[in-house]
Amino acid sequence: MNLFLSFTSLLLVPFDTFAFSESKTTNNYAILTFLIFVITTLIITYFASKKTKNKDSFYAAGGKITGLQNGLAIAGDYMSAASFLGISGLVFFSGFDGLIYSIGFLVGWPIILFLLAEKLKNLGRYTFADATSIRLDQFYIRILSSVGTLLTILLYLIAQMVGAGGLIQTLFGLSYESAVIIIGSLMIIYVSFGGMIATTWVQVIKAILLLFGATILAFMVLKVNDYSISKLFNEATTIHRKGQDILFPGQLIDEPLSAISLGMALIFGTAGLPHILMRFFTVPDARSAKISAAYATGFIGYFYILTFIIGFGAIVLLTNNSNYITTDGGLIGSNNMAAIHLSHAVGGDIFLGFISAVAFATILAVVSGLTLAGASAIGHDLYAYVICRGKTSEKKEIFISKISTIVLGIIAIFLGIIFEGQNVAFMVGMAFAIAASANFPILFLSLYWKNLTSKGAFYGGFIGLLTAAILVILGPIVWVDILGNANPIFPYKYPALFSITAAFISIFLFSKIDKESLSNKHRKLFEKQFYKSYTNIEK
Amino acid sequence: MLIFSIGFSKNKMSETDSQNNFNKLVKYQNLISVSFSALVLLLYFSFIIIVGFKPELFAPMVFNETIPIGIVFGISIIIFSIFLTILYVIISNFFLDNLRKKIEQ
Numbered sequence: 107m108n109l110f111l112s113f114t115s116l117l118l119v120p121f122d123t124f125a126f127s128e129s130k131t132t133n134n135y136a137i138l139t140f141l142i143f144v145i146t147t148l149i150i151t152y153f154a155s156k157k158t159k160n161k162d163s164f165y166a167a168g169g170k171i172t173g174l175q176n177g178l179a180i181a182g183d184y185m186s187a188a189s190f191l192g193i194s195g196l197v198f199f200s201g202f203d204g205l206i207y208s209i210g211f212l213v214g215w216p217i218i219l220f221l222l223a224e225k226l227k228n229l230g231r232y233t234f235a236d237a238t239s240i241r242l243d244q245f246y247i248r249i250l251s252s253v254g255t256l257l258t259i260l261l262y263l264i265a266q267m268v269g270a271g272g273l274i275q276t277l278f279g280l281s282y283e284s285a286v287i288i289i290g291s292l293m294i295i296y297v298s299f300g301g302m303i304a305t306t307w308v309q310v311i312k313a314i315l316l317l318f319g320a321t322i323l324a325f326m327v328l329k330v331n332d333y334s335i336s337k338l339f340n341e342a343t344t345i346h347r348k349g350q351d352i353l354f355p356g357q358l359i360d361e362p363l364s365a366i367s368l369g370m371a372l373i374f375g376t377a378g379l380p381h382i383l384m385r386f387f388t389v390p391d392a393r394s395a396k397i398s399a400a401y402a403t404g405f406i407g408y409f410y411i412l413t414f415i416i417g418f419g420a421i422v423l424l425t426n427n428s429n430y431i432t433t434d435g436g437l438i439g440s441n442n443m444a445a446i447h448l449s450h451a452v453g454g455d456i457f458l459g460f461i462s463a464v465a466f467a468t469i470l471a472v473v474s475g476l477t478l479a480g481a482s483a484i485g486h487d488l489y490a491y492v493i494c495r496g497k498t499s500e501k502k503e504i505f506i507s508k509i510s511t512i513v514l515g516i517i518a519i520f521l522g523i524i525f526e527g528q529n530v531a532f533m534v535g536m537a538f539a540i541a542a543s544a545n546f547p548i549l550f551l552s553l554y555w556k557n558l559t560s561k562g563a564f565y566g567g568f569i570g571l572l573t574a575a576i577l578v579i580l581g582p583i584v585w586v587d588i589l590g591n592a593n594p595i596f597p598y599k600y601p602a603l604f605s606i607t608a609a610f611i612s613i614f615l616f617s618k619i620d621k622e623s624l625s626n627k628h629r630k631l632f633e634k635q636f637y638k639s640y641t642n643i644e645k
Numbered sequence: 646m647l648i649f650s651i652g653f654s655k656n657k658m659s660e661t662d663s664q665n666n667f668n669k670l671v672k673y674q675n676l677i678s679v680s681f682s683a684l685v686l687l688l689y690f691s692f693i694i695i696v697g698f699k700p701e702l703f704a705p706m707v708f709n710e711t712i713p714i715g716i717v718f719g720i721s722i723i724i725f726s727i728f729l730t731i732l733y734v735i736i737s738n739f740f741l742d743n744l745r746k747k748i749e750q
């Protein structure tokens with residue numbers, strides 16, 4: 107416990123000096139609100155660390171989280187600063203197009219509930235690989251799942267870190283590096299000391315704060331417009347330089363096939379995100395797993411409707427106001443600042459401070475969930491099952507997971523600083539594409555297809571993973587925009603349609619030629635797994 | 646619970662009963678899982694396909710010519726998804742749990 111306190115004080119000293127020495131852009135309400143959040147969560151982490159003694163508590167909070175709490179935590183894990191600030195910013199600039207993303211991010215959720223939540227909980231314990239490997243070769247499946255997990259997590263983490271560094275630089279007047287270091291250190295403390303218990307509470311508190319903040323923001327927008335959506339749209343189209351066009355599909359999707367591909371990445375990517383799937387193991391039974399998925403869908407859906415109102419409110423209240431808008435019509439700070447500026451326009455410095463602190467807390471909750479999922483993949487899947495072939499002590503496994511947390515945290519800080527100012531938006535797209543093309547097909551087929559074999563899953567999964575990664579690199583965003591080539595080798599921005607298809611076809615073919623599929627034992631194991639996935643009873 | 650069920654499984658009748666209940670559970674559970682998923686995917690992809698191929702379908706305005714039908718459709722997908730998840734949990738956790746309890750015994 108002394109270790110915990112000294113870590114914490116190490117962190118707070120530089121924070122104080124950074125925070126109060128900076129320029130006039132610093133908002134003291136933001137710092138105050140954020141400090142209250144940090145202190146509260148650190149106290150929770152301190153108590154959580156006393157309870158975090160074994161694998162069950164470290165990875166799955168002892169399975170003692172209720173359906174409502176888990177629904178909030180899932181929402182807290184999933185509603186990133188990118189979706190809050192990014193989508194409201196997109197609505198501010200293009201109107202309707204923001205809705206395409208909102209819906210895509212949401213509809214993955216009912217699919218997770220209908221097809222995965224219950225079976226995942228009945229079969230797995232800590233990571234989704236527990237469920238996928240139950241009747242297959244542990245060695246092969248855990249390698250595939252942990253590579254899929256770590257790639258997804260790292261790409262997502264870098265994108266969060268870079269976004270966070272820039273955002274906090276603007277909001278709190280901190281330097282980019284210190285912002286990244288503060289986030290990385292806090293996340294290491296939460297996860298390594300408090301495990302899943304602390305991570306869950308950080309996410310629950312953040313979800314409540316974000317839902318509360320967004321509700322107030324949307325309410326103020328409606329109030330200004332006499333609680334009339336018609337009036338809001340009318341005012342917005344009058345003042346926006348694109349006029350009526352903001353009410354209709356715009357330039358975001360100029361190419362039909364891209365649209366379908368993006369939709370598939372959003373839905374099936376969500377259903378393959380390791381930090382999200384892991385949350386279903388924190389509740390006591392399948393019943394609460396289903397309840398938590400329904401709560402999560404409700405919170406996330408409500409939240410996305412709010413971001414749409416917030417985006418339109420920003421059009422009405424910010425346009426032509428030189429406090430928020432640059433001379434060429436952009437937002438001061440960055441294009442993600444619509445919701446932040448709006449909070450100032452409707453609630454002054456106090457509300458701006460609150461929303462800024464919520465944005466900071468949001469980032470922390472998301473990166474903590476990511477790091478915990480990454481550490482579990484290293485400790486539980488790679489170390490315990492691949493390296494030790496299931497023969498290791500619980501103590502050692504947790505030790506490895508905690509070390510991995512620290513290492514992942516340091517890597518995230520390091521990469522966050524390296525990628526400062528780079529275009530990292532493609533990394534989230536790539537993370538979703540990989541999750542949709544490797545994690546999701548294996549999980550889905552292992553639950554439902556009796557002929558799936560270990561080699562089929564292994565080779566097919568890797569083909570899906572590589573196809574997704576390579577096509578993103580050869581596509582317009584990386585090959586042309588980042589690497590500066592004239593023409594993309596692969597013409598579409600979003601490869602999911604092709605990489606998911608490649609994954610399913612190759613898993614099918616490799617399973618068919620694998621002799622394992624013919625054995626009696628293989629069939630029996632599936633029957634047992636199938637029975638357990640519906641009833642949680644060993645047959 | 647498990648020990649009991651093994652103990653009783655000598656009784657031929659209860660074993661086939663339990664198997665029948667299990668088959669019923671799988672049937673109903675899959676029916677709602679597959680049909681609800683298909684419904685959500687159908688709505689979402691028709692939205693996406695209209696945006697990509699025929700955006701002019703979203704041009705008409707409704708509610709006294711103030712709100713375009715595309716936005717109404719989009720927001721309705723979100724609200725309908727939430728509604729379906731609630732319905733799914735009610736069916737699965739309240740009605741199908743009776744079957745699960747019978748299988749456990």
